[in-house]
């Protein structure tokens with residue numbers, strides 16, 4: 309390992325969701341390199357149940373304008389596969405609430421400022437200014453296992469990006485536009501866009517990027533049977 313290379317643990321800790329980017333472009337070759345590392349992710353039966361769409365430049369702008377020109381307020385094309393289960397229970401409900409409140413506090417957008425909060429939410433549809441956007445596609449005939457394996461691929465990708473000084477933000481929010489995107493990208497009958505991702509160089513001066521989320525301790529989610 310050369311001294312500039314992050315260890316896996318360092319990359320795990322350094323990766324955070326970045327929601328403001330420099331306009332500095334990310335060369336296609338670098339994106340390919342990140343994907344080339346992530347493809348070594350494991351999957352049950354080695355199915356490799358992932359497909360990726362990468363957009364930059366005019367292709368990215370086309371997607372952004374699809375989202376921006378969507379009739380009405382926000383799209384709702386994820387109704388059959390909502391991001392969270394209904395009536396989220398504890399401790400998940402509080403965790404979700406906390407990350408939202410912490411982020412809006414950093415941005416100085418209080419609860420009452422509904423417009424301000426919706427404006428920030430809408431930044432998802434600009435990939436938060438990142439010069440590269442990605443979409444993760446899964447075949448709807450796949451089962452829960454393959455969804456999990458897609459998730460492993462996504463994390464590998466984020467870590468490989470981190471190793472190269474790039475930042476990311478997964479964006480399931482793009483799922484709200486998945487029917488429109490399916491047509492836009494001429495996806496197959498059974499293909500579904502699970503999540504998007506922003507990829508680029510972090511704007512280090514942006515306050516929103518100082519958000520650090522918490523995690524439960526090992527003992528809160530692990531039962532050890534060692535005797």
Ligand SMILES: Cc1cc2nc3c(=O)[nH]c(=O)nc-3n(C[C@H](O)[C@H](O)[C@H](O)COP(=O)(O)O)c2cc1C
Nearest residue numbers: 323324325327407432477478479480481482503521
């Ligand atoms: C699959 C997935 C989808 C996500 N979708 C969004 C999203 O649409 N918009 C957003 O701002 N953050 C999104 N996030 C980021 C989470 O809020 C974030 O990972 C979590 O709060 C932990 O913070 P950290 O990534 O900074 O460690 C998503 C994360 C994952 C794993």
